[in-house]
Amino acid sequence: MSSQIEAGADAPGFTLPRDGGGHVSLSDFTGKSGGKQVVLYFYPKDDTPGCTKEGIAFSEAIAAFDAAGAVVIGVSKDTAAKHDKFLAKHDLKVILASDADGTTCEDYGVWVEKNMYGKTYMGIERATFLIDGLGKVRQVWRKVKVPGHVDDVLDAVRG
16 A cells, blocks of 8 residues: 655655656665755646646646746656657656656555545545655645646746
8 A cells, every 4th residue: 555645744755757768766866965846746648638638737737847947747657658659749848757667656655546436446636746856755635626726836836
């Protein structure tokens, strides 16, 4: 069973395959003075309606996140190749990381039992973590509803 990460905790480190080839690590941005804030958002699946809206919303605000000193990384269990298609199709501007084995989802407590139409199954809870430049979790949003979410996250980054 995965544990819940709360504000104030050390953010679990990760190194994951990313869109465009190569890897992305939390330590690429944090853990040093002058590190960037990381907006780490977990979403269920590429190219589904809510996940597409969320990716587009973060992409539309990417200049504001950059200006506020934050990088935005989306994580799902989709492959990096699938992320490449998703990015191209919707002109997304965020980094997309592939957690195919689910380790990072487990580490952040977003691999959860879900229920739809009376059937239970395991899946990724839509959740966002704001991580400061030193690698501490500053804020957590769980069971995210997409409308207005990016504005809330941007306010927290600026705060």
